[in-house]
Amino acid sequence: AQSVSQHNHHVILSEAASLELGCNYSYGGTxxxxxxxxxxxxxxxxxxxxxSGDPLVKGIKGFEAEFIKSKFSFNLRKPSVQWSDTAEYFCAVNAKSSYKLIFGSGTRLLVRP
Amino acid sequence: EAGVAQSPRYKIIEKRQSVAFWCNPISGHATLYWYQQILGQGPKLLIQFQNNGVVDDSQLPKDRFSAERLKGVDSTLKIQPAKLEDSAVYLCASTQRTGGATPLHFGNGTRLTVT
Incomplete structure (x- = not known):
């Protein structure tokens, strides 16, 4: 069965610090x-x-994530966080043949001004 | 576009009572999902509809939970009777089509507290 692990449940950072949130999944297929x-x-x-394609993907608000297939990881990064990034972040995975989205348990990020 | 609408936002009931949640997906979205999010956990799929048909209800506790989407638009999720462990946020999500690469659009959820 597929599963998703987010190792950091709570992260506290000061503004301008760099962020990396870990996400690992277990599934043998694409x-x-x-x-x-x-x-x-x-x-x-x-x-x-x-x-598919470039394993480094860019999202909204300056976030990016890198897919490393050999490590079954999809870590989220941001070079410099802002107070407005305070939120809960969820990694999610589904098999390409499936619609069922499996979520990790989430990481609560608190950014101190 | 208007987002996924859910009501109520909050509900407090006693155990063994019944409760119902309502969801109106984004217009034109054929696929509708109900997720349960227990505190400290990620959302867990309860049931998926494609139009008014059930695609997957394998994780729905059918002895107490039921869901319907009669006209292929709005949906209701019911719990009867509720247990303490049903305390959670119930999220509704929709997509235009079923497919692994299609992101979900979520509503704000209904926070249920069972006392």
Whole structure:
């Protein structure tokens, strides 16, 4: 069965610090990979996605993620975080042949001004 | 475009009571999902509809949960009777079509507290 692991449950950073959130998945076949974000009081929304091609994908608000197939990882990065990046971040995976999206447990990011 | 609408936003009930949640997907979205998000966990798929047909309800606790999408648009999710462990946020999501590469559009969710 597919599963997604997010190793950092809570991350606290100061503004301008760099961010990297880990995401590992278990599935032997080809996958689609997503990062969703939930800002306080708002709905889950797509941050970025990887389907194929360049393993380094760029999303909204300066976020990027790198798919490393050999490591089954899809880590999220941002060179310099802002207070407005305070949110909960979810990694999600589905098999290319499937519609079923499997979410990680999420990482709560707090950015201190 | 208008987003996915859900109501109510919050609901508090006692165990063994029943509760219903409503979802109106984005116009034209044929696929509708209900997810359960327990505190500290990621969303877990309960049921998926394609138009008014059920595609996957394998993780829906059918002894107490039911869902319908009669006209292929709005959907309701019901719990009867509720248990303490049903306390969670219930999320509705929709997509234009079913497919692994299609991102989901989520509503704000209904936060259910069972006491």
């Amino acid at each position: 996958v689609n990979l997503f990062w969703y974000v939930q800002y306080p009081g708002q709905h889950l929304q797509l941050l970025l996605k990887y389907f």
